[in-house]
Amino acid sequence: MTRRAHIIVVGNEKGGTGKSTVSMHLIVSLLEQGLSVGSIDIDARQATLTRYIRNREARKDLAELGLKLPEHVALPPTHDRGADEARLVETFERLAARHDVVVIDTPGSDHYLSLLGHSFADTLVTPLNDSLIDLDVLAQVEPGTMKIRRPSHYAEMVWETKKARAMRGEKAVVDWIVLRNRLSNLDARNKRDMEKLLAELAKRVGFRVIPGLGERVIYRSMFLEGLTLLDLRHNILGFEFNLSHVAARQELRTLVEAIGLVRPSGP
Ligand SMILES: Nc1ncnc2c1ncn2[C@@H]1O[C@H](COP(=O)(O)OP(=O)(O)OP(=O)(O)O)[C@@H](O)[C@H]1O
Numbered sequence: 001m002t003r004r005a006h007i008i009v010v011g012n013e014k015g016g017t018g019k020s021t022v023s024m025h026l027i028v029s030l031l032e033q034g035l036s037v038g039s040i041d042i043d044a045r046q047a048t049l050t051r052y053i054r055n056r057e058a059r060k061d062l063a064e065l066g067l068k069l070p071e072h073v074a075l076p077p078t079h080d081r082g083a084d085e086a087r088l089v090e091t092f093e094r095l096a097a098r099h100d101v102v103v104i105d106t107p108g109s110d111h112y113l114s115l116l117g118h119s120f121a122d123t124l125v126t127p128l129n130d131s132l133i134d135l136d137v138l139a140q141v142e143p144g145t146m147k148i149r150r151p152s153h154y155a156e157m158v159w160e161t162k163k164a165r166a167m168r169g170e171k172a173v174v175d176w177i178v179l180r181n182r183l184s185n186l187d188a189r190n191k192r193d194m195e196k197l198l199a200e201l202a203k204r205v206g207f208r209v210i211p212g213l214g215e216r217v218i219y220r221s222m223f224l225e226g227l228t229l230l231d232l233r234h235n236i237l238g239f240e241f242n243l244s245h246v247a248a249r250q251e252l253r254t255l256v257e258a259i260g261l262v263r264p265s266g267p
């Protein structure tokens with residue numbers, strides 16, 4: 001029997017919410033857990049994830065440090081929709097048959113490849129900056145009363161992809177996880193508003209909100225080196241391990257455990 005990977009799509013129609021950053025950290029977290037991982041960059045015009053992985057591949061000390069890599073495929077769109085979609089399906093099937101997990105990074109727009117990519121998700125992870133502007137892609141909020149008027153375009157798009165799955169005869173249930181990103185302690189009021197609105201919207205639209213990732217330099221500082229904070233145990237490049245990194249690792253562990261592919265660690 002062919003192996004069928006668990007598919008994680010990282011998506012949000014809003015740009016710059018941390019999709020590629022989360023994808024890379026998720027990939028390395030899963031590799032570190034001993035899982036084999038395939039990855040697809042649908043946002044291959046911008047190619048952040050692809051370049052992050054290529055930077056890792058290019059390290060001369062890769063083998064020496066035992067740094068693990070996913071089997072990665074970048075899919076730059078050619079504007080031939082039929083051909084692009086066929087290529088994505090072929091890539092997806094190939095990787096899904098070979099790996100435990102496939103992670104798909106998507107662009108911050110409603111491109112047709114993104115739509116198709118979303119329809120493969122067993123788990124959809126949506127990083128969301130902790131701002132009412134970013135929440136707008138999920139729901140329209142009534143000014144003044146702060147009540148949710150209606151789900152927005154992206155929420156409807158996720159709904160459509162569930163229908164697409166059902167039409168292909170697959171289970172329509174997608175575990176949708178919203179991950180607040182770049183959390184800071186500076187704006188307590190905004191944080192409270194976001195918490196309340198997300199809790200309400202979660203019930204209405206059908207996602208889970210999990211504790212998010214803090215605003216931390218470490219998430220953006222190692223791109224050129226192709227490293228993530230999970231690699232710091234190797235004590236490379238003079239990156240000193242500190243308390244912020246311990247907290248960051250815990251945040252990532254929470255995400256990986258929420259996806260349910262690894263057993264929760266002890267208390
Ligand atoms: N938790 C974080 N702490 C600090 N910086 C972060 C964090 N998450 C993301 N960033 C930074 O935010 C910016 C956007 O991140 P990223 O490129 O991952 O977003 P994206 O959603 O993939 O963007 P796009 O929609 O353009 O593909 C980058 O500069 C990244 O380094």
Ligand SMILES: [Mg+2]
Binds near residue numbers: 043
């Ligand atoms: Mg990106």
